[in-house]
Amino acid sequence: MARLLNEGMLIRFNIRFHEGKIMKGGRVMANFLVLQTDFGLQDGAVNAMYGVAYQVEPNLTINNLTHEIEPYNIHDASYRLLQTVSYWPAGTVFVSVVDPGVGSTRRSVAAELKGGQYVITPDNGTLTYLAQYVGIKELRQIDEESQRLPGSSESHTFHGRDVYVYNGARLASGKVAFTELGEIISLTDLVTFPLTAPQQDEQKITGTIDITDIRFGSLWTNIPLEFFKTWQVDYGQNLLVKIYFKDVLRYQDEVVFGRSFAQVVPKEAVLYINSVLNVGLGINLDSFSGVYKIGTGNEWTIELTKVENN
Incomplete structure (x- = not known):
């Protein structure tokens, strides 16, 4: 009887502990999705990204880092991630879209940080500050042709909606594992800009x-x-x-x-x-x-x- 009571308490504890979180491949996801862009809020771009994320998982918790990055300013996008990422729980997924090379041959990547957070972003230097000061555990290239919002293959200028937030929501909600997003990229191949040490x-x-x-x-x-x-x-x-x-x-x-x-x-x-x-x-x-x-x-x-x- 005591054993049954203990097992029941353990089951109830596990349910409470994982409430609001999703397990995927043995990993607890925080169910948090944090967005950063240079889109501003004067049109419907950010709202469309929210809509895609909620279509993937209506119970996601979505937060804005900022949508007021100066247009095309990859440096500032990189720093704002450094300013905030480490304060979020492991399993949080950040989507950062400052993408002057959208539709070009630049890669789309997903990074697992040493602190357990994830970042999905263009491989254009956005990960520079995190690579230098936080550390990237693993980097994967997202296949933009297969890992994208269904029905969006004819659009080539809004990867923030069609590729980044779509995959960010899938990862944050546990619908896909990090390892399923694409092939591993060597960290030495990551695109970065120079930082001058003090x-x-x-x-x-x-x-x-x-x-x-x-x-x-x-x-x-x-x-x-x-x-x-x-x-x-x-x-x-x-x-x-x-x-x-x-x-x-x-x-x-x-x-x-x-x-x-x-x-x-x-x-x-x-x-x-x-x-x-x-x-x-x-x-x-x-x-x-x-x-x-x-x-x-x-x-x-x-x-x-x-x-x-x-």
Whole structure:
């Protein structure tokens, strides 16, 4: 009797544990689908993607990362994935569609990350930041002819709907296993763009402006918090900041390192540690990128040097 009770409790526990999740090939899928595009929300493109996903599985939980990536900006799409992916449970499927090469010979791929999340996207550099900073466990090429929305074979310009979200929904809902999406691709064949690593010595730190905090205009660099720990930079300490575009100086000033924007008066610049634990540069109650016309990418570099505080 005790054994039967224990087995019954175990069965009920397993049902509760897997409620809302789908098993496929022994793998628990999170049933979460997260979408990112450069489509915007002014027409029906994103809505059509939702419709395809719900046709595959009405019980999916669909979330938006963003649909406001600058058109064709693969770099920013790649970074926004890095900013968010690791905060989602293993089994979550991300679909990222910034695809200036749609209909060309560029590949469609599915990546299993080392954290257990999945990304379905064009093989055009979108996976660069994840490959560098998170790690890709396995990469597979999606067959765009056979693994696509039924009845869509005559359309060649909306793979976001016909290939990416269709397969993303199938994977997230457990209707298809990751291994069934296509053949394995060597990670060395993944298309990436160059990333410039930050550098530090006793007197100088150099890095790049990876992205902006769009709403508020703060600059997010690739300089890690560990560099400031190595220098033993304290809150309230000033550093000389120089920003270059293609080696041409675009900004120079001494800036205080603060815990947050509130450490300085309105309209004053501040160095801080951002939400991904890299060095940021902002203005209290204003936009640093807007005021000083600063952009992002490897051509925008930042240099920090020590100064003697009075």
